[in-house]
Amino acid sequence: MANECNVKNESCIKPDDPRFKELKAYIDSVRDQQGISIMVLQEAQRLFGYVPLEVQKWISLELWDYSVGELYGITTFYSQFNLTKQGKHKISVCLGTACYVKGAQAIVEALEQYLNIEVGGISEDEMFSLEATRCLGCCSLAPVMMIDDDVYAKLYDTKQIPEILSKYYLESELEDEMESEVGA
Amino acid sequence: MAVKKVNVTINGIEVQVPEDYTVLLAAREAGIDIPTLCYLKDINEVAACRLCVCEAEVNGRPMRNLPTACVLKVEDGMVVRTDTERVRKAVKMNLELLLANHNRECLSCDRNQTCELQKLCHEMGVESTRFEGEMRSLCYDDLSPSIVRDSSKCVLCGRCVSACDKLQNIAVLEFVNRGVNTKVAPGFGYSIRDTDCIYCGQCINMCPVAAIKEKTHIPQVWAAIQDPKKHVVVQTAPAVRAALGEEFGVKMGKAVTGKMVSALKRLGFDKVFDTNFSADLTIMEEGYDFINRVKNNGTLPMITSCSPGWIRYCEEFYPEFIPNLSTCKSPQQMFGAVAKSYYAKKAGIKPKDIVCVSIMPCTAKKAECARPEMQVDGHRDVDYVLTTRELARMIREARIIFDKLPESDPDPILGEGSGAGVIFGATGGVMEAALRTVADVLTGKDLKDIDYKAIRGIENFKQASVKLPIGGKNVEVKVGVVSSIRAAEQVLNQIEEGKLDLHFLEVMACPGGCVHGGGQPHVSAKDRIDQEVRSERAKVLYSEDKRLPHRKSHENEEIKALYEEYFKEPNSPISHKYLHTKYAEHFIYMPDVTDRV
Numbered sequence: 001m002a003n004e005c006n007v008k009n010e011s012c013i014k015p016d017d018p019r020f021k022e023l024k025a026y027i028d029s030v031r032d033q034q035g036i037s038i039m040v041l042q043e044a045q046r047l048f049g050y051v052p053l054e055v056q057k058w059i060s061l062e063l064w065d066y067s068v069g070e071l072y073g074i075t076t077f078y079s080q081f082n083l084t085k086q087g088k089h090k091i092s093v094c095l096g097t098a099c100y101v102k103g104a105q106a107i108v109e110a111l112e113q114y115l116n117i118e119v120g121g122i123s124e125d126e127m128f129s130l131e132a133t134r135c136l137g138c139c140s141l142a143p144v145m146m147i148d149d150d151v152y153a154k155l156y157d158t159k160q161i162p163e164i165l166s167k168y169y170l171e172s173e174l175e176d177e178m179e180s181e182v183g184a
Numbered sequence: 185m186a187v188k189k190v191n192v193t194i195n196g197i198e199v200q201v202p203e204d205y206t207v208l209l210a211a212r213e214a215g216i217d218i219p220t221l222c223y224l225k226d227i228n229e230v231a232a233c234r235l236c237v238c239e240a241e242v243n244g245r246p247m248r249n250l251p252t253a254c255v256l257k258v259e260d261g262m263v264v265r266t267d268t269e270r271v272r273k274a275v276k277m278n279l280e281l282l283l284a285n286h287n288r289e290c291l292s293c294d295r296n297q298t299c300e301l302q303k304l305c306h307e308m309g310v311e312s313t314r315f316e317g318e319m320r321s322l323c324y325d326d327l328s329p330s331i332v333r334d335s336s337k338c339v340l341c342g343r344c345v346s347a348c349d350k351l352q353n354i355a356v357l358e359f360v361n362r363g364v365n366t367k368v369a370p371g372f373g374y375s376i377r378d379t380d381c382i383y384c385g386q387c388i389n390m391c392p393v394a395a396i397k398e399k400t401h402i403p404q405v406w407a408a409i410q411d412p413k414k415h416v417v418v419q420t421a422p423a424v425r426a427a428l429g430e431e432f433g434v435k436m437g438k439a440v441t442g443k444m445v446s447a448l449k450r451l452g453f454d455k456v457f458d459t460n461f462s463a464d465l466t467i468m469e470e471g472y473d474f475i476n477r478v479k480n481n482g483t484l485p486m487i488t489s490c491s492p493g494w495i496r497y498c499e500e501f502y503p504e505f506i507p508n509l510s511t512c513k514s515p516q517q518m519f520g521a522v523a524k525s526y527y528a529k530k531a532g533i534k535p536k537d538i539v540c541v542s543i544m545p546c547t548a549k550k551a552e553c554a555r556p557e558m559q560v561d562g563h564r565d566v567d568y569v570l571t572t573r574e575l576a577r578m579i580r581e582a583r584i585i586f587d588k589l590p591e592s593d594p595d596p597i598l599g600e601g602s603g604a605g606v607i608f609g610a611t612g613g614v615m616e617a618a619l620r621t622v623a624d625v626l627t628g629k630d631l632k633d634i635d636y637k638a639i640r641g642i643e644n645f646k647q648a649s650v651k652l653p654i655g656g657k658n659v660e661v662k663v664g665v666v667s668s669i670r671a672a673e674q675v676l677n678q679i680e681e682g683k684l685d686l687h688f689l690e691v692m693a694c695p696g697g698c699v700h701g702g703g704q705p706h707v708s709a710k711d712r713i714d715q716e717v718r719s720e721r722a723k724v725l726y727s728e729d730k731r732l733p734h735r736k737s738h739e740n741e742e743i744k745a746l747y748e749e750y751f752k753e754p755n756s757p758i759s760h761k762y763l764h765t766k767y768a769e770h771f772i773y774m775p776d777v778t779d780r781v
Contacts, residue, residue, distance in 0.1 A: 053372050057773055067380060068773050070349075072371030073358035083372075 013054045019047045020058060027062055037066050037074060041081060050082035051075055087122045087129035089168050093145040096135030103156065104143040108132060110158035111145075114165070127168065190260040195267050207253040207264055208236055212713065218266055219275055219304050221282075221392055222341035223254040224709050227350050228390075231255045233341055234278045235304065239265045250274055272308075279310045284317035286393075287336035293394050298706045300392035301339060320367055325781040328377035330399055330550040331385065335367055338395035343709075344368060344387035351695050353670035354497070356381040368395070371773065373780040380500055380772045382669065384493035384693045385547030385571075385702015390709075398547045398703060401568040402578060408539040408568070409452040416539045417527070418453040419519045419598075420444060422460055423545040423609030423698035424572045426724035430705040431576035432586035437720040439728055442591025447579050448543075449592065458594040459542065460601020462519035463608040463617070464737035465746070466490065469763050470512045470614075471621045471737075472754035474688055479655045483507045485664070485679065485686040488614050489765075490514045492552035493693025493702075497669050499770035502676055508689075511764040513565070515608065516542050516549055517558050519598065520565030521762040526750045527598055535563045542566050543575045545609070545701035548693065560762050571703025600742040603728070603735035610722035611667035611697035612639040612646060615690040619650060619663065620736045626652045634735060639663065640726070642696050642718045644671035647686075663688045668695040696722065 013019075026043045030036045040059055044051050056071045075081035093099075093108050108119060111130055115123040122129040128147075138144055141153035152164055187202040194207070197214040206229075211218050222233040237250035241263040250271065253264075265271065282301065290296055305311070323335040342359065345368060349355040356379050360369045370379040388396050408416050429440040448456040474486050489495055489510045498505055513521065519542065524535040542549065546569075552558065553566040570578070579586060593599070604620050607613035616636040623631050638648040646665045651658055664686045666675045672691045678684035694701045696718025707717050734740055751759040 053773060053775060056371065065353075067355040067358075068371040069358040069369075069379065070355045073360050076361045077359070 013048060013052065015054070015058070022047055023059075024062065027059075037063065037071065038078070041071065041075060045081060049086050050084060052083060052085075084120075085122055085126070085129075088127050088172070089129075089147050090131065091128050091145060091147050092131045092133040092136070094134075094136045094143065095132045096139065096142075098135070098139035099143040102142040104145075106158050107143060107145055107155050107161070110161050114161055127172065128165070190258055190262075192258045192260075192262045192264065194264045201258055203258065203260075205258050207238060207240065207251075207256045207258055207262075209713075210258050211253065211264070211266065216266060217710070218253045219308065220254055220709060221300060221304060221339065222343060224343050224346065224390060225713050228341070228343045228346035229254055230342055230346075233282070233339070235275055237274050237278075238271055239268055276308055276310050279305055279308055280313040280315060281317075282339055283310070283313040284315035285319060286339065287334075293337070294397050295394040295706075298708075299394065300708055303708075318364060320365065323367065323369065323781050325375050325377075326399060327375040327779065327781065328381070328383065328399065328551070329554040330383035330547040331376055331381065331388065332397050332399050333369075333376060334395055334397070335369070337393045338368055339393055340366060340368065341392060342368070343390040343392060344396055347386045347390040351386050351668055351670060352382075352384060352693075353673055354380055354382065357387060374773060374777065375779065375781045378773065378777045382493040382496040382500070382693060383548035383551045383702070384669070386694060388547060388702050389700075389704065389706065392709065398571050398574065399550060400574055401550070401570055402574055405541055405568050405570060405578070408541070413537060414539045415454050415531075415533050415537050416452075416541060417455040417457055417523050417598075418448050418541045418543060419457045419459045419462070419516070419523075420448070420543040421516070421545055421549075421609065421698060422463065422601075422606045422613075422725055422728075423701060423704070423721065424543050424575070425728070426609060426699050426721040427545065427704045428572055428576060429586075430707075431573070432579075436707075436715060436717070437723055439724045440586075441728065442593070443586060443589040444575075445594055446589040446592045447575075447584055447586065450584055450589075451578055451582055453541070455595045455598075457519070457523070457598040458601045458605075459515050459519055460605030460608075461598045461740070461742060462515040462522065463605035464602050464740045464743045465518050465522065465763070466512055466515045466608075467604060467614075467617050467621050467737035468743060468747070468754045469518075469759060470510050471618050471625065473510050473512060474618065474622060475625065475654070476755065478659065478661070478687065485689045486510055488690045489767075490608065490614055491548070491691060491693045491698075492546070493548040494669070494672065494691045495767065496548065496551070496770065497672070497693065499767055500772055501673075503769035504680075505676060506767045506769070509767055511760075511766065513558070513763055513765045514549075514552065515605075516544060516569070517552065517565045517765070518763050520553070520558075520567075521560050522746070523598060524563045524565070525560065525762055526746060530597060535561075538563075539568070540564075540566045541568045541570065543570050543572065545572050545698045545704045546694075547571060547702040549703070557765055573703060573705055576705065597742060600734075600740055601732070602737050602740045603730070603732040604737045605740070606728045606732065607725050609698040609725050610640070611642065611692050611695075611718075612636075612665040612690065613697065613725065614692075615639050615663055615665050615688065617737060618688070618690075621738050622661075623650065623652060624736060624738065626654060639665045639690075640722075642667075642716065642722070644668050644695065645675060661687045663690075665690045667692040667697050669693055671695075699725065 044055050060066050060068045119132050143155050145152050189200045190203045192210050194211050194214045199214045201210040208218050219235045221235050231252035236253040238253045240247045242259050325333040345357050348357050356370050357368050408414050425441040445456050487508045520540040523540050524538050528535045550569045553569050558565045604617035620634045639646045649660050649662045652661050666672045699721035700718045
């Protein structure tokens with residue numbers, strides 16, 4: 001979904017965002033159940049990609065029994081929740097023991113340099129967000145990184161990185177073209 | 185049905201206790217104290233601090249590890265030991281681990297000698313710690329006018345979190361992050377100033393250490409007293425006299441009114457007045473506001489506006505009830521407005537040279553006095569607010585021996601209070617005081633039966649109805665009294681849904697009313713097990729009420745003089761200028777706030 005927000009790490013979700021209607025419908029469907037806060041936050045994250053202040057404030061008024069403080073407590077306890085905007089694609093570099101000794105740190109640095117971001121950040125074009133993760137469970141392929149659900153193995157040579165990323169730019173361009181054709 | 189009893193042996197002592205008891209409570213029956221830090225009866229029973237560990241055997245089989253007594257339910261034939269070397273070592277170790285991450289500046293700490301952690305360490309012989317832990321990232325939030333948070337002292341017991349959630353259902357403070365980075369804070373790094381906090385201070389009352397405290401005005405008050413150009417007047421809220429003694433070793437439940445007045449005079453205040461006076465004034469204004477609303481089909485139920493915590497909550501979460509709020513300022517603010525107008529004129533002192541200090545059982549009063557609209561002709565109604573605890577600190581600092589103080593009376597003109605004024609400090613008091621006056625005014629009689637017992641007591645919600653002649657008709661006036669925000673929220677919802685029909689509603693933010701306010705002396709979690717703080721302190725006020733010559737606000741001679749000489753009549757234009765205020769919706773967690781902590 002296109003998002004015209006230019007301020008990094010600051011949300012620009014407006015109260016009249018149509019996604020709130022979807023979230024409201026979801027809340028109404030589970031309202032009678034007990035302990036729905038995590039489910040609602042997960043649904044909000046699915047819709048918005050992250051759960052910033054505006055979204056948590058909205059949820060706290062809608063659920064009433066949950067304050068912003070409580071929701072913030074939940075979203076900072078579970079690592080699945082993002083408080084800041086995520087890129088279209090999520091890059092996770094494994095920093096588990098095996099990957100680390102095989103040079104994963106160099107991958108992180110290369111990505112940081114190439115995308116001009118830090119771990120936990122999002123690239124200016126909002127295409128990628130970068131995260132360091134614990135063991136991804138494929139140590140024999142070390143060092144590895146994942147982009148969304150794709151695994152990239154044995155990345156000894158960080159020079160491959162621009163090439164890998166370019167694939168995603170290309171895909172994105174194709175998608176845009178298709179969309180404009182459909183529109184025409 | 186009687187609760188079944190079970191037999192438990194604790195340290196060789198057999199006791200019979202109800203089966204729903206925990207080992208902690210059973211041990212108390214056996215005369216054994218089990219150390220606790222996070223435990224707060226009925227509010228926070230979470231086994232977080234691990235100081236109440238014990239050895240237990242059920243059916244001759246030892247339980248695994250060391251269970252925590254605060255949540256361990258008794259079972260018939262259970263054998264518990266809290267006096268073994270294994271238990272003592274574990275408790276000491278856990279204390280040392282708590283100290284490892286604690287800012288140990290005990291000498292200069294606010295809670296020196298009232299700190300529950302310090303007391304435990306002393307009792308358990310833990311003098312220092314072998315561990316120097318990694319410290320949490322620190323946060324010192326003193327941006328709000330009322331409450332200061334100091335995370336360097338926090339022990340993560342969760343008592344403030346539970347108080348805010350369970351007593352008030354506001355839940356400003358919450359555990360944030362996880363593991364070693366866990367801290368107690370509002371959301372998104374906001375200062376408590378910019379959140380839904382209503383400054384009631386229940387978190388302060390419940391904190392075992394000094395991680396949350398009031399924002400002090402003591403230095404400013406000393407400076408004003410020292411300044412020869414300033415005429416410093418002081419008012420004391422009704423609930424202060426019911427608890428101040430506790431700070432000086434007086435047993436809970438004893439009034440120290442006379443000694444308190446003497447202490448204030450010795451501290452150097454130029455005039456010592458009484459908020460009871462302006463409580464009576466509030467009744468006059470609020471009572472007539474109510475009568476007018478009933479007569480002229482105004483917005484009902486009318487809701488009292490004495491509790492600034494409640495006002496802030498209403499402005500944040502129930503702005504639709506703002507038209508229901510009485511426009512009367514609270515007694516504290518009315519007092520200030522009268523001191524800098526009527527009193528200034530009578531005493532021949534310029535309002536700008538008067539410094540108005542109030543002693544309150546309340547932390548929200550500090551924020552109330554800072555509200556921009558609380559001034560008349562550029563003079564702030566009240567300049568500084570001290571809590572009961574801060575007053576005690578000043579008395580100690582001035583080296584006054586409280587016990588040996590003589591009794592004295594407040595100064596005249598703004599010093600007389602009726603019995604109706606003094607009961608303001610307990611939940612139901614404002615309503616009872618209002619009914620005493622409203623009933624007399626409407627019936628034109630001097631009614632003798634003025635103890636409205638149905639609205640006394642510590643239940644969170646109480647109702648009553650009184651038949652009164654209004655506009656030629658006999659109207660059954662239905663009144664409600666609610667204390668604590670959690671209960672108030674339920675009452676407001678019922679009113680909104682049309683399930684509850686009331687004419688007049690008293691709301692106090694703190695459970696039990698002002699006697700249990702956030703500025704009152706600390707009562708340790710242990711002492712809270714054995715005594716009901718709210719009713720013990722309220723008793724003091726009701727016995728003061730009985731003692732006073734006037735028990736109705738409109739009989740207060742100084743109030744009569746004030747109306748004759750100055751305000752003419754309740755709700756007159758001049759009284760509106762000085763004694764009434766307005767409210768507006770208040771927004772929280774605004775994204776444009778940049779100074780986060």
